[in-house]
Each structure stands twice: as structure tokens, then as C-alpha cells.
Amino acid sequence: MALTKCNTCKGMVSKKATACPHCGEPRARGILGRGGIERAVHLGVLSLLVGISLLILFAYLVSD
Numbered sequence: 882m883a884l885t886k887c888n889t890c891k892g893m894v895s896k897k898a899t900a901c902p903h904c905g906e907p908r909a910r911g912i913l914g915r916g917g918i919e920r921a922v923h924l925g926v927l928s929l930l931v932g933i934s935l936l937i938l939f940a941y942l943v944s945d
């Protein structure tokens with residue numbers, strides 16, 4: 882089970898928990914909230930792949 886650190890009490894909290902079991906602080910939402918990091922990573926990987934593909938295509942067209 883994936884654990885993350887509570888921003889308020891620094892206790893370990895399950896990533897699936899909506900609030901910290903130690904201090905009751907609701908977990909951060911938005912870009913760092915549920916699925917936010919995964920979405921950002923996927924978007925970054927996708928952008929990287931598209932960029933590399935364009936670079937290879939450009940190199941192929943220039944070398945011909």
C-alpha cells in the first residue's frame with residue numbers, strides 16, 4: 882500500500898485516505914491531489930514521446 886507524508890504532522894498517510902488519521906487534516910487536492918501526480922506524469926511522458934517522435938521525424942527528413 883502506497884504511503885505519503887502528511888503536510889501538517891508529517892505522519893504517514895495512505896494515498897487512498899481523504900484525510901490524515903493522525904491529525905485529521907484533509908489531504909491536498911488539485912495537482913497534488915488524488916490522481917493529480919499520475920496525470921501530470923502521464924502528460925509529461927506523452928509530451929516527451931511526442932517531442933522525441935518529432936525530433937526523429939525531423940532528423941529523418943533533414944538527412945534525406
Ligand SMILES: [Zn+2]
Nearest residue numbers: 887890901904
Ligand atoms: Zn497529519
